[in-house]
Amino acid sequence: MLSRLDNIPAKLLKQLYENGYNIKLVNGPITNEPEMEEFKGVTPRGWEGTGLTWDDVPGAGGNPVIVRIGYSERGKGHGAINLELHETAHAIDYMLDISHSSKFIKVWKAEQKKVLKASYYQYPEEYFAETFAMYYLSSASRKQLSAKAPLTVKFIKGL
Incomplete structure (x- = not known):
C-alpha cells in the first residue's frame, strides 16, 4: 500500500x-x-x-x-x-477543489464516457478519483488511460 x-x-x-x-x-x-x-x-x-x-x-x-x-x-x-x-x-x-472547477468539468464532460462507463462515474469527483488512481497505479493503467482520455492525463500531469 x-x-x-x-x-x-x-x-x-x-x-x-x-x-x-x-x-x-x-x-x-x-x-x-x-x-x-x-x-x-x-x-x-x-x-x-x-x-x-x-x-x-x-x-x-x-x-x-x-x-x-x-x-x-x-x-x-x-x-x-x-x-x-x-x-x-x-x-x-x-x-x-478540483472536480467542481470549470477546467476539470470540461475535461470530465469530454472524456468520462470514453473511460469509465459505470453510472457511479457520472459524478465528477468519482471520475477524478478513479482516473487519478489509474494514472498513478502502473505504467499499464496509465497507458490505458492515455489512450482513452488524453485531456484527463494532461490535467492530472498538471497538478
Whole structure:
C-alpha cells in the first residue's frame, strides 16, 4: 500500500500534510474509526439497493483518508482500480477543489464516457478519483488511460 501511495508526486503528498490531511491504514471496518462512527448502518451514495452500508465499504476519502488493509484491489468490496490511490485522490480533490472547477468539468464532460462507463462515474469527483488512481497505479493503467482520455492525463500531469 505504501509503495503505491509513494507513486503520488511528493509535492501533492506534502500539500496534504501541510494542510493537515492524514491517511489512515486500518485493519477493521472503517466505521470503527472515530471519524466514521456516525456512518454505521448508513448506505453510501451510489450503493443504494445493494443492502450494503458504510460498515461494508473498505475506504473513504476526505480528512482523514481511511483505507482498510488488504482491500487494495478491485473487487474487494469496491470497484476502484486501487483503493488507497482512489481515496487519497478524493482528499487531493477536496484540498485543491478540483472536480467542481470549470477546467476539470470540461475535461470530465469530454472524456468520462470514453473511460469509465459505470453510472457511479457520472459524478465528477468519482471520475477524478478513479482516473487519478489509474494514472498513478502502473505504467499499464496509465497507458490505458492515455489512450482513452488524453485531456484527463494532461490535467492530472498538471497538478
